[in-house]
Amino acid sequence: MPLAPDLAELLARARADLRMGVPVVLQGAAGGALVLAAEVLEPRRLAAVQAMGAPDLVLTARRAETLKARAYDGEVARVVLPAGADAAWVQGLADPKDDLTMPMKGPLETRRGGDASLQRLAVTLCKSARMLPAAVVLPLEYPEGLAPRETLTLIDADVAAPHMLTLAALDHVVSARVPLRAAEQARLHIFRPEDGSEEHYAVEIGRPDRHAPVLARLHSACFTGDLLGSLKCDCGPQLNAALAQMGQEGAGVLLYLNQEGRGIGLANKMRAYALQDQGFDTVEANHRLGFEDDERDFRLGAEILRRMGFGAVRLLTNNPAKIAMMERCGIEVTERVPLKVGETSHNAAYLAVKAAKSGHLL
Numbered sequence: 409m410p411l412a413p414d415l416a417e418l419l420a421r422a423r424a425d426l427r428m429g430v431p432v433v434l435q436g437a438a439g440g441a442l443v444l445a446a447e448v449l450e451p452r453r454l455a456a457v458q459a460m461g462a463p464d465l466v467l468t469a470r471r472a473e474t475l476k477a478r479a480y481d482g483e484v485a486r487v488v489l490p491a492g493a494d495a496a497w498v499q500g501l502a503d504p505k506d507d508l509t510m511p512m513k514g515p516l517e518t519r520r521g522g523d524a525s526l527q528r529l530a531v532t533l534c535k536s537a538r539m540l541p542a543a544v545v546l547p548l549e550y551p552e553g554l555a556p557r558e559t560l561t562l563i564d565a566d567v568a569a570p571h572m573l574t575l576a577a578l579d580h581v582v583s584a585r586v587p588l589r590a591a592e593q594a595r596l597h598i599f600r601p602e603d604g605s606e607e608h609y610a611v612e613i614g615r616p617d618r619h620a621p622v623l624a625r626l627h628s629a630c631f632t633g634d635l636l637g638s639l640k641c642d643c644g645p646q647l648n649a650a651l652a653q654m655g656q657e658g659a660g661v662l663l664y665l666n667q668e669g670r671g672i673g674l675a676n677k678m679r680a681y682a683l684q685d686q687g688f689d690t691v692e693a694n695h696r697l698g699f700e701d702d703e704r705d706f707r708l709g710a711e712i713l714r715r716m717g718f719g720a721v722r723l724l725t726n727n728p729a730k731i732a733m734m735e736r737c738g739i740e741v742t743e744r745v746p747l748k749v750g751e752t753s754h755n756a757a758y759l760a761v762k763a764a765k766s767g768h769l770l
């Protein structure tokens with residue numbers, strides 16, 4: 409039926425459902441599962457799920473580590489919901505904000521054995537919806553009937569899991585001239601992923617030669633640094649310095665990738681900032697939330713460069729991982745151009761942690 413949504417469209421719908429607190433049904437060779445995002449779990453919905461069976465709270469192994477729960481399923485852990493566990497209990501485990509003031513969360517029982525592939529997909533979906541990486545998951549014996557009866561989104565898990573590892577195709581929607589303070593000759597290009605996720609932008613300065621390495625910056629969105637002038641990071645000064653250098657050289661390309669908070673989204677980044685106020689560093693905060701240090705997908709940047717006709721770059725960065733990813737994605741990095749600006753008393757420790765733990769070059 410050509411009118412029906414395809415898998416990518418169903419996944420976009422599933423992300424929207426999960427953000428609203430609506431359950432999603434997964435079905436695959438491993439069986440079926442009803443999934444709810446822990447972050448927005450409503451008591452009435454949890455009660456309905458508990459009336460159907462015994463759901464687990466699925467956390468990442470990172471979050472489980474902080475909670476001293478054993479993760480038997482690789483990247484995730486299935487925490488058994490004790491009798492009487494309510495939505496507040498679930499959210500207390502999913503969200504680390506009160507870990508220090510209310511440390512008595514365990515001991516937690518986690519499941520081992522069996523297939524946890526649906527649970528892994530559930531957490532991946534929560535992450536891609538930019539929520540806390542935690543899901544309430546109820547295994548279902550007969551998922552086929554439930555989804556249409558309750559008008560829930562039904563996802564073919566066996567196809568969705570590998571699909572979510574691939575980069576969505578990008579459409580070049582439009583470009584137009586935008587004279588900038590840093591460079592009068594500038595164009596803004598809009599790229600729209602076909603999976604319904606956020607758009608990304610490319611600022612093209614001058615008319616860079618497509619046959620020579622272009623001065624390029626892959627800038628990840630930072631609302632606080634880029635727009636508000638936050639002193640907690642160096643993003644705003646880096647953005648401006650990169651554009652200024654491209655303006656001076658008369659050519660360059662700045663990709664503005666909407667991967668806020670190293671890919672965890674602004675709400676989660678603010679959760680990380682709140683944990684930093686409790687004394688954790690930027691990497692520890694991500695881990696306590698259940699994320700890896702860096703959840704960005706840099707294939708995206710390489711793909712946009714390729715689409716614009718660039719095969720080689722002089723990359724403005726201090727991050728060796730960006731260089732490695734570009735090379736791996738077939739974009740040659742002929743030179744690393746350091747970008748050292750914007751150090752303040754507020755971000756000195758943050759920059760030191762990035763150098764010590766994430767390999768940033770000083």
Ligand SMILES: Nc1nc2c(ncn2[C@@H]2O[C@H](COP(=O)(O)OP(=O)(O)OP(=O)(O)O)[C@@H](O)[C@H]2O)c(=O)[nH]1
Pocket residue numbers: 626627628629630631641643646667668669670671672677680681690694724725726727730768
């Ligand atoms: N999760 C998290 N993200 C942060 C924090 N501080 C800044 N960010 C995000 O980190 C990203 C920084 O992006 P970039 O400056 O492009 O990347 P980088 O890895 O520092 O590399 P270069 O600047 O190129 O050296 C942005 O998405 C910010 O929103 C933090 O404490 N926690």
Ligand SMILES: [Zn+2]
Pocket residue numbers: 630632633634641642643644
């Ligand atoms: Zn920033």
